[in-house]
Amino acid sequence: MKEKRFQLLILTPPKRTWGIIMRKSFGKYISGYIISFIVFTAILALINIFLFGWTFYNTFSQDYGEGSPQNMLDEITAASTATSPAGPAVEKLRDKNIWAMYVNQDGGLFWSVDLPYGVPSHYTLQDVAVFAKGYISDYPVFIRSTENGLIVLGYPPNSYTKLLSNYYSISTIKKLPAFTIIVLVIDFLLLFFAYYLSKQKIIKNTEPITNAIDALSDGKPISLSIRGELSEVAESLNKASGIINKQNEARANWISGVSHDIRTPLSIIMGYADKLTSASFLDSSAREDAEVIKWQSIKIRDLVQDLNLVSQLEYEMQPLNKKKIRFSKLIRAYVADLLNIGLSDLYSIEVEISPQAETIIFECDERLMTRAVSNLIQNSMNHNPQGCKIYLTLDVYEQSILLAVADNGIGISSEKLLELQSRPHYMKSVDERLDLRHGLGLLLVQKIIESHNGSLQIESEIKSGYRTTLIFPSS
Numbered sequence: 001m002k003e004k005r006f007q008l009l010i011l012t013p014p015k016r017t018w019g020i021i022m023r024k025s026f027g028k029y030i031s032g033y034i035i036s037f038i039v040f041t042a043i044l045a046l047i048n049i050f051l052f053g054w055t056f057y058n059t060f061s062q063d064y065g066e067g068s069p070q071n072m073l074d075e076i077t078a079a080s081t082a083t084s085p086a087g088p089a090v091e092k093l094r095d096k097n098i099w100a101m102y103v104n105q106d107g108g109l110f111w112s113v114d115l116p117y118g119v120p121s122h123y124t125l126q127d128v129a130v131f132a133k134g135y136i137s138d139y140p141v142f143i144r145s146t147e148n149g150l151i152v153l154g155y156p157p158n159s160y161t162k163l164l165s166n167y168y169s170i171s172t173i174k175k176l177p178a179f180t181i182i183v184l185v186i187d188f189l190l191l192f193f194a195y196y197l198s199k200q201k202i203i204k205n206t207e208p209i210t211n212a213i214d215a216l217s218d219g220k221p222i223s224l225s226i227r228g229e230l231s232e233v234a235e236s237l238n239k240a241s242g243i244i245n246k247q248n249e250a251r252a253n254w255i256s257g258v259s260h261d262i263r264t265p266l267s268i269i270m271g272y273a274d275k276l277t278s279a280s281f282l283d284s285s286a287r288e289d290a291e292v293i294k295w296q297s298i299k300i301r302d303l304v305q306d307l308n309l310v311s312q313l314e315y316e317m318q319p320l321n322k323k324k325i326r327f328s329k330l331i332r333a334y335v336a337d338l339l340n341i342g343l344s345d346l347y348s349i350e351v352e353i354s355p356q357a358e359t360i361i362f363e364c365d366e367r368l369m370t371r372a373v374s375n376l377i378q379n380s381m382n383h384n385p386q387g388c389k390i391y392l393t394l395d396v397y398e399q400s401i402l403l404a405v406a407d408n409g410i411g412i413s414s415e416k417l418l419e420l421q422s423r424p425h426y427m428k429s430v431d432e433r434l435d436l437r438h439g440l441g442l443l444l445v446q447k448i449i450e451s452h453n454g455s456l457q458i459e460s461e462i463k464s465g466y467r468t469t470l471i472f473p474s475s
Contacts, residue, residue, distance in 0.1 A: 040194050044187060055179055069142040069153060069160070076100060077144050077151055084111045097156055099139075103128070104149040119154070212237050221245050259304045266304075270297045306375075306444045320365045320451060327362045327401065328353045331394055334370050338377070346387030349377070354395040362401060362472065364452050372448040375441040376405035376468050383466070384409035401474050406467035411460045420458060445470075 072092075079089040080102065090113055093100055099119070102110035107123045115121070118137050128150065131141055136152075140160040144151045205226070212222040212234075222241045224234035276282060276290035335351055343349070373392070380390050388409035395402045412420065420442070445468070449456050454472040 037194065037198065041191070044190060048183060048187065051183060055176075069155070072096070072098065072153055073142055073144040073151065076153065077146060080111075080151065082110050082148055085113060093153075099154045101152050101154075102149060103152060110149065116154070209233055209237065212241075216241060216244065262300075262304050266297055266301055270294060270301070273297060306441060321367070322363050322365050324361050324363045325366055327360050327403070328358050328394055330366060330369060331373070331392060331403075334373055335392065338374075344381075344387075347381055347384075347390060349390045349392060352391065352393045354393075356396045357394045357401070360394075360396055360401060360474065362474075364472075365448075368448045368451070372445045372470070373403070373405065375445050379441055379468075380405065380407040380409060380466065386410075388465075396474060399474050401472040403470040403472070404467060405470075406465060408465045411462050411464045411466050413462050417458065417460050442468075 075092070076085060076089050079085060082102070082104075085093075085100065085102075093113055099112070099114040099116055101112040101115055101119075101121075103123055104110050107125070107127070109121050112121070116137070116139065119139070120127070120136075123131075131152075132143055134140060136154060138157045139154040140157075141155070142153045208224055208226060212224050215222050216237065221244075222237060224238055226234040273290050273294035277287050277294060279287065279290075282290070331351060331353065335349055338349070377390055377392075380388060384407060388407045391404070391406045391408075393402075393404045393406075395404075446456050449470055449472075452472060454470055457469040457471065458467070459469075460466040
C-alpha cells in the first residue's frame with residue numbers, strides 16, 4: 001500500500017497536455033493582441049482617409065468653389081458689356097488681385113482692368129492660340145468665349161499651375177507633400193506608440209510566467225495568480241510546481257529516512273569495531289582490520305550526513321541561521337580547533353588574511369560555513385595521502401569576499417577538472433586504488449555557497465596542486 005501511494009505521489013501529467021494548454025493559452029493571448037493591432041491600424045487608415053478627403057475637399061473647394069477662376073469668369077461675363085465691366089465686378093477683381101481684359105474678334109481690346117505692364121493690348125489669332133493653353137507673360141489666365149470675343153482673367157504669377165485638361169493652385173500642390181509627410185509621420189508615431197504599449201503590456205503580463213519558469217528550472221516552488229488569457233498557463237505552472245514540490249519532498253524524506261535507518265546499525269558497527277581495536281585476545285592483524293572497519297564506518301557516517309544535508313539544502317528544507325560574524329575570526333577558530341584535535345605530520349596549514357579582510361563582517365550560517373571550509377580541507381587531505389601543504393587565504397576584491405583553500409599536492413588533469421566542474425558529485429579521485437569520490441563533499445560546499453548567494457571556482461593541474469575559491473558579495 002505504501003509503495004502504491006509513493007507511485008501516485010510522483011505521477012506527473014503528460015508533457016503533451018501541458019504543451020497543448022500553454023500553446024492554446026499563448027495562442028489566444030497573442031491572437032488578441034494581433035487582432036487589436038489590426039483593428040487599431042484599420043481605424044487609423046479610416047482616420048487618414050477622412051483627413052485626406054477633408055483636406056482635398058477644403059483645398060480644391062477654393063480652386064473650384066465660389067472664388068474659383070471658373071466662377072469668377074461666370075460672374076464677370078454676366079456683369080460685363082462690350083464697353084466696360086460692371087462696377088461691383090471690378091471691385092471683386094481688385095480684391096483678389098486679378099487683372100482682366102475683353103479681346104474683340106479683331107484682336108484688340110474692348111476694355112481692360114489693371115492690365116499689367118508688359119501684357120500686350122493687341123493679339124493675333126496665333127497669340128490667342130498660344131495663351132489659350134494657359135499663360136500670358138507668366139500670368140496664368142482663364143478664358144471665356146462670348147459672341148463678341150474673349151474675356152480673359154489673369155492671376156498673379158505662381159498662383160496656379162495650368163495643365164492641358166485642368167488647373168491647380170500652386171499653394172495647394174506645395175501643401176499636399178508636406179501634409180502627406182506630416183500624416184505619415186503621425187501614423188508612424190501612433191503605430192510605434194501602439195507597438196510600445198502592447199510590448200510593455202505583454203512583458204508585464206508574461207514576466208511573472210517567465211520568472212516562474214526560471215524558478216521552476218532552479219527547483220524552487222512558485223505560486224501564480226493571473227487572470228485573463230494566461231490564467232490556464234499560470235494554473236498549469238502551479239500544478240507543475242506542486243508536483244515538483246511533492247517529488248522533492250518525497251526524495252528528501254526518503255533520503256532522510258534512509259539516513260536515519262542507517263545510523264543505528266552503523267553506530268553498532270562502529271561500537272564493536274572500536275572494541276575490537278583494543279581487544280587483547282586479537283592479534284595485531286585483526287586489530288588493524290578492526291581499525292579499518294572503524295574508520296570506513298566513520299566515512300560512511302560522514303557521507304550519510306553530507307547526503308542528508310545536501311538534500312535539505314537543495315530542496316530548501318534546511319533553515320539557515322544567518323548572523324553577522326567576522327569572517328577572519330571564523331577561519332582562525334576553525335584552524336585552531338583542527339590543530340588542537342591533532343593534525344598528521346604529513347599536513348601543515350598556513351592562514352593568510354589580508355588587512356582589508358581582517359575586519360570584514362559577513363552575514364552567514366556559521367555552522368554551514370565552517371562545514372564548507374572543513375570539507376575543502378578534508379578533500380585536500382583525502383586526495384593527497386602522501387601529505388601536502390594547505391593554504392587558507394581570505395581577501396577582499398572590489399565588492400567581493402574571496403576565501404580560497406589550496407594545496408601543493410598532486411592536483412588533477414584538465415580533463416578531470418572539466419568533469420569536476422560540470423559534475424562535481426561524480427568526480428573520482430586521482431588515486432585509482434581508492435574508490436573515493438571527490439565530489440559529494442564538494443557538492444555540499446557548492447550548495448552551502450549557493451545558499452549564501454556565492455559562487456565557486458576550481459583550478460588545478462597535475463602535480464601543481466588544487467585550489468578552490470569561494471566568492472561572496474561583500475554587501
